[in-house]
Amino acid sequence: MMRSEPRALQLNEHGQLKHFLTLDGLDKTILTEILDRADSFLSMGEQSVKKVPLLRGRTVVNLFFENSTRTRTTFELAAKRLSADVINLNIETSATSKGESLLDTLKNLEAMQSDMFVVRHSDSGAAHFIAEHCTPNVAIINAGDGRHAHPTQAMLDMLTIRRHKGRFEGLKVAIVGDILHSRVARSQLQALTTLGVSEVRLVGPKTLVPSFFEEMGATICHDLEAGLKDVDVVVMLRLQKERMKGALLPSESEFYRLYGLTEETLAWAKPDAIVMHPGPINRGVEISSEVADGDHSVILNQVTNGIAVRMAVMSMAMSGQLQRDDMPVARGEK
């Protein structure tokens, strides 16, 4: 699989995370460290006092240029469990809608002396852009940028798989649906191949699964039965209604008939296969209620695991930034 340059941007001189922008370029050791640390945070949610002081005195800004209640909430909860002060900014209805540039918005936020930005943006590469143009010592966590990456979602999926399957080696995973527009699928594919699964199948019509994904290490299946045959993990993706308007699909009903996950189609997978979905679910569009709520579904576990993974990533990135505190760079200077 091809590797690009973001590795240099998101690791410090000691090879530790200082930003978390993409899984591209991160090796198995770092991904495993994230999973191990997330594992250790998971049990904390069951305690009466759900806090650790790792980010005490630090300010985390949830910078959402695009709406997402679920992701924003889990990031907020994760930051608070790390004892950080959290500010939520819904930029979509704020400064940029008044014509302020992204950079101007950032400069204002930097002036508020934040320590971490959790960024969601509709443009691919937005988190990279912010990491490159931000003051040093501000950690950037990508909470989803355009079609590019959603690395914490992918890592919470990896945690879910590891907790249910105990391993990655030898697993077959099918990701079904709108791969073309999915940042989740791209990050999942990178995580799964790095962690050593034996096969990742991308399943959907050619309009939603371009052949270029093959060069990224995936097997492409346009037939659901072939895609689900003997897989250990099924990941269903949300189908946006506008895909019909964009002439990518004829109708939701035809998509459901050909690619929907029902009890009948799930039977093609291994008997102990788990079913995942990044949410929110379209019942009767990509997945039936019986499967979404059934024994194979681990969808709610994903949500729980999401908080632990985000705690892990935030704490690691902040540690990576702290390694730089001894550098003679004052806040606000480049």
Place this chain on the structure above:
Amino acid sequence: MKLRIQNGRLIDPSQDIDAVTDLFIDNQKIVAIGEAPEGFENADIVDASGQWILPGLVDLAVSLREPGMTQKGNIATEGRAAVSGGVTTLVCPPNTRPIVDTPAVAALIQDKADEAGMANVFPIGALTQGLEGEQLSNMVALTEAGCVAVSNHRHPMANTKVLSRALEYAATHDLLVVFHPDESSLSEGGCAHEGLMSTMHGLAGIPEEAETIALMRDLLLVEKTGVRAHFARLSCAKSVEMIADAKASGLDVTADVAIHNLLLTDQLLSRFDGHYHVLPPLRSDEDRLTLIEGIKAGVISAICSDHQPHEKMAKIAPFAATEPGMANIEILLPLSMQLMDEGDLDFSTVLTCLTSGPAACFGLEAGSLSVGSFADFIMFDSTVRWAWSYETRKTKGHNSPYFGEEFIGRVMSTYISGQRVYQAV
């Protein structure tokens, strides 16, 4: 005023000259090469020992940004940038504000260019009013006002019928039409070459078919209407093949390519760096190499800078949100010389594509040092190492991925009609 440029290595592919010799200029024009003409006395003498004397470059794609977008550049600044890069003749597109769809705007551009006293400037007029693709412009009036061609730039036509009629009308009056082949329904919303890199990085792709489908349609209409046609900024391997086939079948068409499409590929998308956001996009290495082959085979006649200066903020955004274009006119010649290593091209071929090749595409009297031509030439030091920098740039544009890069070979001075308009310091 008489001028003798002596002892320079004079290279002019249009005359197949490559020799250390003298150039004689009188009353703005070249009057002799080699031996002084009779009565040539009292001339100023410039010693060009160790320098190359080359025809001034002819650049078919230079956005001057004036009128209407002077925060990005203006005729004076970009004209200055042009001559510092050795460009003595340039063609500018009609997408100014207001658009070049009236003789007044065409005249304004030329007046401003005359006032600036830098490169010779030839505007392209709009093919349709407002470049809206619906109502034909007053094409004849535009050419009478100095436009050297008409084009709808990268703006889509309302439909193929309007395009067909526009070409018929242009053919009636023997006007040159410049095509930017682009099927907008395929390229709309895209910002990068559709391929592995755009897929990996989640950038909306522009498929090669956006160019080739439009090119095929345009070629069929050119054949039908008999219009004189120039195809601008080709980016795909398949396009080279299609233009070659068209030429072989007897169609009188020409084509150009931007220098960055000859040197760079979509591999650079991994940086999410908006400086590499251009239209047409940087494509695959196979496309790039085929474009170079197209030059070698004479299918593509011209290399342009496709100079598009932007203000700083235009590139300070996530990739797709940046404005497309690079501002590289000042380094067009040293960049083009890199093709000799990259693509096994000889200097004569490269220089032809920067001088007489583009001049011939548009029927311009430029790009040659032949006796009787205007004395538009440059003195070039092929050995000097220099770094082009943001601080010393002449363009008003802030957008080049090449700032800080070192080049071998530099334009030392530029002459237009025998007058020195630029001298490197």
